[in-house]
Amino acid sequence: MTPANCPRCGARLARDNDSGRCAPCQAAERHRLSVPPEVPASFWSHPPLRAALVERHLGRVIRAYRHHPYHGRAALPQAVVASWLGITQAQLSRVENGPPLVHLDRLSHWAALLRVPEVQLWFSLPSRTLTMQTGQISVEVPKDEPPTIDVPAVVPITLEAAPDEGGGTTDRRRFTALAALAGLAGNSLLDTLAKADRKADAIGMEHIRLAGSLVERFRQADAALGADELCDVAMGIHTHLSAWAAASQYGRGLGEALQSALADLANQVAWLAVDADRRQQARPYLNDAITRARIADDPREEVRALACLSLLTREDHPAESLHCAEAALRASRGWATPRLRTLLRLRAAHAYAHLNDVGGFNREMTKARHEFDHGLHEDDLPFLQFVTAQELTGIQGLSFLALGKPTRAAESFRAISSGPHAAHRRNQVHYTVRLAEAEYRSGDVQSAALTGLQVLPAVKGLCSGRTMRHFAQVKQHLGREQSNPARTFVEAYSRVFQR
Template sequence: MEHIRLAGSLVERFRQADAALGADELCDVAIGAHTRLSAWAASSRYGREVGDALQSALADLANQVAWLAVDANRRQHARPYLNDAITRARIADDPHEEVRALACLSLLSREDHPAESLHCAEAALRASRGWATARLRTLLRLRTAHAYAHLNDVGGFNREMAKARNEFDHGPHEDDLPFLQFVTAQELTGIQGLSHLALGKLARAAESFRAISSGPPAGHRRNHIYYTVRLAEAELRCGDIHSAAHTGLRTLPEVKALNSGRTMRHFAQVRSHLSRAQSVPAREFIDAYRTAFQK
């Protein structure tokens, strides 16, 4: 049990480092830890109490590995770990980890398979009925809202977004699961902005991201930088080359110091679009980008 508690503390350290720095350098470490703990679980003898605790710890770690794979831009590696998390959560009769895995599956499938994303979020809502805190319901409503946006269902998005805000207004609770720490006002505004992007409401998306970019990181530095990069993308799609270049130039040092392949992928897309522009700010950004990221 002491080793299992140690594994749980390791997941928390992964979570804290990821929020501050991004997942690129953490992902392989977490995969290695999951592999070793899985081997231990398969080869050791233990009673029911230890067995259930071990399966829950492995589900927790698998969920964390899946998220780290998403942020490290290694999305293809995430789904097997989420399937593993759901299986182990069922074995241990741990609905918390099962719901967390379903929420992450909703995020993972949102862009390519939005109907599946919606089904996963709705399944998580059903599975958590009766015990979910307001913060968990907030996250699951955000997942459904964003899935509706990718399905181009404006009514569904507006309805679920309103429910998410209503749940968020109930505030935190002592029973909130540790992984919900990122569900802040910044995250609500960020998902709103991403949803407006998916719906083609570019000015409203830029407005949401600008509200995040102008505020403090609120303890989640990586997310703050990610949404600022998405601001540059929204400004580009609005045709505002000047603002996009200035946003990109302003956030470039932070992106360089980050280890988030997902954030870097979007930043590289901003660079690609600005490289075709002829304005002075765009050229300044391209020169700075080349200097910062040259091999």
């Protein structure tokens, strides 16, 4: 095979292709930023990898893995691989260049995460796993062992539609299932953590992996369901792990990774509070995230917290919202990817709209679209997955509502409804509810009622407090109308949510 061929599929590369990968392979591997990619068996026959495995030095194995030609001409960044392993970039550098690792739990976890063939290893991996069904969530646990704090890094999660019964209240069986997605058994989650932390007074990598895996699981469940049934679980876990960390002992290097992991968890809890429409509870978690990010010298978590703070304050305090977006742009200068800059420009644009500054809104929206056109980047942070073309159109619609232009807002929201994004169902439902709001505000009562009827089952199954609040406002306004479509919607709403 010549250098002019794609190392992944063997296809001939175009003369102007300097990435080392053909376009289909680049597209197929974009998800590698959040999880390690699937690699062929021949991957492990690459001489540098074979040499590192013979040396029994996992750090050098990881380095050879990152520089494998399978990934293209540019090596995988240390920051990306470090995020898979639940450590910082600086820690990964020390692992790659320092003495061989000797801790079996870390060796086996990282080897399994990277899918190193067991026959190539100089140690044995843990026993195979079976699947434990808890409610509607599938959680992998070690065979013949109860769930413990040392949870698997990747857990398959199946989220089904909401049960028919229960109206707007939390179904206990489903709440227990959602608690299980944390990797622990049902509603004994905090008891299991409490028993575990009484066994040792020192923080280890397994605890940091727990915090990191929780964030990803909450993110997956939230994207499908909304935050109402996750918020209390996440808050309890954050409180428990924070108290545990404060009372435990750990070295400086491990402490930085721990603070970053807790900042990430605090940011996720804050977002869940926002989506559950528990806005007053969100701010303390954002303050906690900013503090921990500064202790860990982790600007990425600080910028994420500022972006969420801009979202939190944009309706009641739009000037503060704008200041937070601008502060995040300054803090991320020099390392922000186009997708992150897109999000921050959208935050600023929406704040300008609430300030009734049309010029500022148009300027920031133009910059946001320009950044978005640069496409994905290998250093995109996992939480940016929701920043899609749908999100740009949605924020444009929300901004038109804030500017008192409901007809233009409805046009934006209809564009989203006509081309739904399957991976972001929660946002799809939210923007459809806002379409109904834009329609009644523009005087089109019949369309608002029909849109409300169409989205009613999805809102019921979403469990998002902020979406439910806006939907209740739609019902309140249509309840004042005497037309048949409006009455039909109000009656249907009452049957579903008020029985």
